[in-house]
Amino acid sequence: MTRRLLVLITSLLFTFSAFAIDTGKAFDDPEMQARYERLIAETRCVTCQNQSIKDSNAFIAADLRREIQRLMGEGKSDEEIAEFLVTRYGDFVLYRPRMAGKTMLLWIAPFAFVLFAIFAFIRVLRHRMALPIDDEAAEDGQAQ
Amino acid sequence: MIPEIGHFALILALSLALCQGVLPLIGAHRNDPAMMSVARTTAYGQFVFVAISFGCLIWAFVQDDFSVLYVANHSQLSLPTGYKVSAAWSAHEGSLLMWIFILAAWTMAVARFNAGIPKVLIARVIGILGLLSVGFLLFALLTSNPFERLIPAALDGADLNPLLQDPGLAIHPPLLYIGYVGFSVAFAFAIAAMISGDLDQNWAKWTRPWTIVAWMFLTLGIALGSWWAYYELGWGGWWFWDAVENASFMPWLIGTALIHSLAVTERRGLFKSWTLLLSISAFSLSLLGTFLVRSGIIVSVHAFATDPTRGFFILGFLGVVVIGALVLYAWRAPGLDSSAGFSPLSRETFLLLNNVLLVVATTLVLMGTLAPLIVEMLNGGKISVGPPWFEVAFMVPMIPLVLLLGVGMHTAWRKQSTGPWIRLLRIPAIVAVLIGIVLPLFFYGRVSLLLIVGCAAAAWIVISSLIQPVRSWRRKKGSSAITRSALGMSVAHLGMGLFVIGVTIVSAFGIESDRAMRQGETLDVGGFEFELREIREVQGPNYAAIEAVVEIRRDSEFVATVRPQKRQYLVQKNWMTEAGIHPSWNKDLFVALGDQLGDGAWSVRIQYKPMIRFIWLGAFIMALGGLVSVTDRRYRKSAS
Amino acid sequence: MNKYLLPLIAVVILIPILILGLRSDPRELPSQYIGKPAPQFDLPTLKDPDKRVSTANLSGEVSLVNIWATWCAGCRAEHDFLMQLNREQVIPIYAINWRDNRPGALDWLAQLGDPYVASGFDEDGRVGIDWGVYGAPETFLVNAEGYVLFRYPGPLNRAVWDHEFAPRIAELNK
Numbered sequence: 040m041t042r043r044l045l046v047l048i049t050s051l052l053f054t055f056s057a058f059a060i061d062t063g064k065a066f067d068d069p070e071m072q073a074r075y076e077r078l079i080a081e082t083r084c085v086t087c088q089n090q091s092i093k094d095s096n097a098f099i100a101a102d103l104r105r106e107i108q109r110l111m112g113e114g115k116s117d118e119e120i121a122e123f124l125v126t127r128y129g130d131f132v133l134y135r136p137r138m139a140g141k142t143m144l145l146w147i148a149p150f151a152f153v154l155f156a157i158f159a160f161i162r163v164l165r166h167r168m169a170l171p172i173d174d175e176a177a178e179d180g181q182a183q
Numbered sequence: 184m185i186p187e188i189g190h191f192a193l194i195l196a197l198s199l200a201l202c203q204g205v206l207p208l209i210g211a212h213r214n215d216p217a218m219m220s221v222a223r224t225t226a227y228g229q230f231v232f233v234a235i236s237f238g239c240l241i242w243a244f245v246q247d248d249f250s251v252l253y254v255a256n257h258s259q260l261s262l263p264t265g266y267k268v269s270a271a272w273s274a275h276e277g278s279l280l281m282w283i284f285i286l287a288a289w290t291m292a293v294a295r296f297n298a299g300i301p302k303v304l305i306a307r308v309i310g311i312l313g314l315l316s317v318g319f320l321l322f323a324l325l326t327s328n329p330f331e332r333l334i335p336a337a338l339d340g341a342d343l344n345p346l347l348q349d350p351g352l353a354i355h356p357p358l359l360y361i362g363y364v365g366f367s368v369a370f371a372f373a374i375a376a377m378i379s380g381d382l383d384q385n386w387a388k389w390t391r392p393w394t395i396v397a398w399m400f401l402t403l404g405i406a407l408g409s410w411w412a413y414y415e416l417g418w419g420g421w422w423f424w425d426a427v428e429n430a431s432f433m434p435w436l437i438g439t440a441l442i443h444s445l446a447v448t449e450r451r452g453l454f455k456s457w458t459l460l461l462s463i464s465a466f467s468l469s470l471l472g473t474f475l476v477r478s479g480i481i482v483s484v485h486a487f488a489t490d491p492t493r494g495f496f497i498l499g500f501l502g503v504v505v506i507g508a509l510v511l512y513a514w515r516a517p518g519l520d521s522s523a524g525f526s527p528l529s530r531e532t533f534l535l536l537n538n539v540l541l542v543v544a545t546t547l548v549l550m551g552t553l554a555p556l557i558v559e560m561l562n563g564g565k566i567s568v569g570p571p572w573f574e575v576a577f578m579v580p581m582i583p584l585v586l587l588l589g590v591g592m593h594t595a596w597r598k599q600s601t602g603p604w605i606r607l608l609r610i611p612a613i614v615a616v617l618i619g620i621v622l623p624l625f626f627y628g629r630v631s632l633l634l635i636v637g638c639a640a641a642a643w644i645v646i647s648s649l650i651q652p653v654r655s656w657r658r659k660k661g662s663s664a665i666t667r668s669a670l671g672m673s674v675a676h677l678g679m680g681l682f683v684i685g686v687t688i689v690s691a692f693g694i695e696s697d698r699a700m701r702q703g704e705t706l707d708v709g710g711f712e713f714e715l716r717e718i719r720e721v722q723g724p725n726y727a728a729i730e731a732v733v734e735i736r737r738d739s740e741f742v743a744t745v746r747p748q749k750r751q752y753l754v755q756k757n758w759m760t761e762a763g764i765h766p767s768w769n770k771d772l773f774v775a776l777g778d779q780l781g782d783g784a785w786s787v788r789i790q791y792k793p794m795i796r797f798i799w800l801g802a803f804i805m806a807l808g809g810l811v812s813v814t815d816r817r818y819r820k821s822a823s
Numbered sequence: 824m825n826k827y828l829l830p831l832i833a834v835v836i837l838i839p840i841l842i843l844g845l846r847s848d849p850r851e852l853p854s855q856y857i858g859k860p861a862p863q864f865d866l867p868t869l870k871d872p873d874k875r876v877s878t879a880n881l882s883g884e885v886s887l888v889n890i891w892a893t894w895c896a897g898c899r900a901e902h903d904f905l906m907q908l909n910r911e912q913v914i915p916i917y918a919i920n921w922r923d924n925r926p927g928a929l930d931w932l933a934q935l936g937d938p939y940v941a942s943g944f945d946e947d948g949r950v951g952i953d954w955g956v957y958g959a960p961e962t963f964l965v966n967a968e969g970y971v972l973f974r975y976p977g978p979l980n981r982a983v984w985d986h987e988f989a990p991r992i993a994e995l996n997k
Contacts, residue, residue, distance in 0.1 A: 456827065460830060463830075464830075467834075474841070478845055479845070479849070480841070480844045480845055480849060481849055482849040482850055491845045491846070494845045495842075495845060498838065498841055498842060498845065501838075502834075502838050505834050506831065506834060506835070509830050509831035509834060510831060512827060512830065512831070513825055513827045513828045513830075513831055516827040517825060517827055553837075553840070556840060556841075556844045557840055559844075559847060560840055560843045560844065564853060565852060565853065
């Protein structure tokens with residue numbers, strides 16, 4: 040290994056990202072592994088500019104990954120893990136807003152909006168259905 | 184000297200823009216041809232001076248003039264020349280100047296290509312564009328002057344952010360801005376028409392090509408950004424619902440709705456006030472996007488480093504523009520209702536549905552983007568709204584939309600008789616459902632309801648988009664040949680179908696593997712063997728890198744060698760990940776080098792991405808469809 | 824009411840929200856422990872691994888808990904001020920040495936001075952996470968009952984002290 044390479048790698052260590060603990064699979068069980076990967080993808084890295092702890096190299100991300108691994112190993116549920124994180128960092132740390140309290144509206148919104156849109160659509164349609172369709176409109180057969 | 188010329192040119196541009204903004208509008212009001220003709224000359228003049236200014240800035244970069252603060256902050260002696268040029272728009276001040284330049288260019292285009300459009304309307308349109316230019320020029324000159332001097336001059340610059348030293352990311356902002364700014368033309372047409380009160384089908388016809396071209400560039404800009412994020416950022420993702428991404432997506436969604444709404448207004452004189460509102464909204468969302476990115480209000484890797492003073496200025500400008508437009512709208516919109524109707528099975532119905540669903544989607548994206556801000560304002564603490572929410576929320580209006588996408592273009596205006604309609608569509612529909620089941624099952628070994636829906640919808644869109652062009656081609660010549668406009672529509676929808684296929688397959692069947700690997704080890708992902716052959720050092724023009732040589736095999740047969748790197752740029756010292764990607768039409772094999780883990784092991788992210796190229800191919804074809812449709816004969820006809 | 828006024832009303836509501844947004848710092852994370860008991864911790868001290876420092880130490884008087892590390896530039900910047908606070912005997916300062924290495928940290932204190940009553944050595948960062956730390960340096964103000972009153976993310980200096988900490992401490996002494 041050339042000296043230059045050694046220097047390069049050493050400087051890499053000082054970017055605080057060499058504490059990555061994922062030296063292999065976190066869990067042997069594919070279901071646990073999949074759950075772990077989902078959880079870390081949905082947890083926000085608190086020092087980064089909008090990255091999950093799955094994608095971030097920051098050491099705090101590695102620390103949080105380790106904590107989630109530990110909690111999963113202790114048999115904690117997703118809600119309990121979320122609670123652990125929120126107690127320490129607030130709702131900010133969850134990319135999936137919780138389905139309770141102030142963020143409940145967020146989850147209701149898509150369905151509420153579509154329902155409202157359907158009503159608006161039906162209203163417009165009924166209004167137009169009742170009007171004459173044979174009128175002098177420009178450029179028959181041209182406009183697409 | 185050159186920077187001072189650039190600065191002065193900008194001031195001259197401002198005075199021209201003032202004339203351009205004020206005189207034609209007065210002239211239109213008084214029906215004074217002399218005053219109205221000022222529009223064209225001042226538009227050309229403003230463009231010339233803005234071009235000089237922008238040119239001076241680029242010159243300063245190319246000449247390594249580190250006595251200009253902006254150049255010193257964003258360039259470096261060893262930066263390749265191409266990137267010295269693109270560094271000009273890499274940060275707030277320069278990109279703002281580029282915005283002004285693009286606005287001047289669009290205005291000049293309107294001044295040049297307006298055959299058949301009444302002089303009074305054009306005078307107003309150019310006048311309004313002039314007022315917008317005034318706003319941006321003031322913003323630049325008062326708060327964001329790119330020509331500010333650094334005395335004493337720096338010996339060398341602080342370097343361009345390595346993330347931006349990439350061809351894709353160099354053209355991404357210009358394309359986006361051409362799109363954003365292009366919507367100001369539709370906006371100006373809407374305002375002009377509201378002022379004069381002439382809101383007829385002609386207005387819709389004249390607005391449409393401008394809107395389509397803007398939309399085209401926005402499509403390309405967004406797609407390029409997505410593609411860049413995929414290969415540059417190292418995690419293999421292509422969309423993160425980051426606030427800045429959303430800021431570009433919302434105008435796109437509304438722009439799409441606008442194009443469709445304009446079709447109805449042009450054809451039947453319907454939905455006029457709605458089309459007006461969409462014209463106002465598309466540009467307003469462009470402005471909102473600019474605000475979000477430059478004000479410091481959100482944290483994002485995309486956001487420009489800037490300060491709240493600038494934020495207040497843009498917000499003020501945004502407020503004036505949007506509130507002004509909406510006041511006009513509240514005044515003019517009542518009484519625009521026509522008494523034309525349509526039956527439930529008609530093209531109008533489908534276009535109405537299209538609009539309704541796109542607006543719902545846009546509102547949801549806006550809600551998700553602003554929710555953290557709103558909750559914080561209401562003292563609810565800080566929350567995050569990320570991909571888990573956006574993906575669900577967006578699907579809700581989008582699934583009906585993609586399912587209905589293929590149908591509207593085969594439905595007649597006013598009233599479609601059910602018989603022929605069903606006869607035309609039933610076989611393609613059945614084929615689409617079959618493909619929806621067979622494709623995932625046969626090629627990837629698994630099905631689910633969502634998969635069937637996605638694949639069937641994509642197949643349905645592709646097939647139904649091809650019906651008209653194929654028919655027309657088979658009939659060969661004659662008057663039943665397909666118009667460019669209709670062909671463009673088919674192509675654009677085809678692109679959308681390809682896009683949906685890409686998204687569905689890669690989301691369902693993509694495989695991601697983060698592992699520790701040592702030299703000589705092999706990992707199996709997605710049926711391919713990845714062997715880490717060597718880790719070595721390489722040199723670039725302004726960086727040093729650690730490179731991994733990874734050989735990919737399938738069933739022991741050689742497929743490709745990829746060379747993911749971790750680069751350290753010499754000046755800024757950040758570490759950048761360059762992924763090693765082996766692309767092909769139906770999949771990408773993606774390898775990114777992570778960190779050294781000690782003991783000779785490295786963390787490596789290997790991904791199998793089936794059909795991912797279709798995402799950007801689909802977007803490109805959508806844009807192509809737009810291009811085809813604006814070359815339609817009726818836009819090239821002169822006034823009759 | 825003219826239904827065409829609705830978009831205008833929506834925008835008029837939106838703009839103040841954006842104005843308020845401009846005034847807040849998007850990077851700052853408010854601490855979850857304000858007004859709550861300080862998170863439990865029990866760490867070996869930096870100087871003597873056999874001795875412990877824990878939450879128990881925090882009760883009885885108003886104190887500061889400072890999060891620091893040798894790799895953190897801001898910690899170096901605030902160190903002189905912490906030394907001054909210590910000299911003035913204003914308030915006891917406890918520390919959590921976060922994700923650091925022991926010899927380096929001891930060296931640092933030896934060279935620059937030790938303003939702390941005791942430094943807990945949080946090698947793996949678990950206590951940092953328990954306290955909701957998201958960067959260094961951070962300083963917590965803890966009252967005599969062990970409740971967190973305030974957290975300042977960033978290096979301390981006289982201006983910050985006078986503006987944020989001194990008034991709060993004065994409140995307690997009333």
